[in-house]
């Protein structure tokens with residue numbers, strides 16, 4: 196009796212695959228996430244369209260974080276004034292992802308089907324790109340929401356703010372999220388400019404736009420790149436892992452308590468036995484006894 200080989204889902208791993216097109220200033224990344232997405236979606240109950248939007252934003256954060264040239268993190272935050280308050284996705288230079296969405300109590304999103312409809316439900320939405328250096332330096336960019344999809348808005352942002360022509364595809368089916376980013380980097384000098392095939396970018400743009408969401412989610416990165424760009428010399432370094440990771444810590448909670456101040460902490464302790472802080476991203480509970488809390492202000496509790 197022969198047994199069939201089990202079908203291996205090559206995208207079971209959460210990965211980011213960088214690629215280059217040889218002899219051209221084109222670079223890109225393909226990201227796939229399954230377990231990281233599922234861990235993030237398990238932290239709260241989300242309606243379908245919100246899951247899809249959060250998944251697309253996580254894929255986008257993973258793609259954009261690959262452009263970081265330092266240790267730090269990049270977050271995307273869509274804020275609005277509607278019953279969907281905000282959606283946030285973050286990725287570190289190490290490929291650690293976390294994300295969260297905040298909905299108004301009792302809000303009903305059951306009639307929404309797609310991520311674009313969720314984006315629409317934000318009402319007067321603003322999309323921020325926040326970049327935080329490991330040593331505290333921060334940068335914030337505002338993405339105009341003039342396109343119907345997050346991918347379209349981000350591509351427009353790259354073009355307008357950085358003058359880097361960029362194509363972005365994002366997809367999420369509620370269990371898997373994936374993304375592809377390809378961009379034409381500025382040439383270093385005129386000699387390089389002369390060597391550039393001027394048809395390359397228009398050609399890549401048309402090819403990239405033929406990618407379907409199902410293909411992006413289901414096919415391994417190599418197959419996607421072969422399917423799109425098989426006429427080019429695509430070079431692939433080793434893929435890197437993506438994973439769920441939260442940057443919360445007891446130290447960060449202590450910093451937050453110090454910022455809140457002695458008076459506010461004392462007031463909480465006048466009615467509570469301890470200070471409780473819960474991380475919304477990973478559901479870790481942090482507890483501070485009165486002795487521990489007041490020690491932050493150099494005070495002893497008798």
Ligand SMILES: [Zn+2]
Pocket residue numbers: 441442443444474475476477478479
């Ligand atoms: Zn956490």
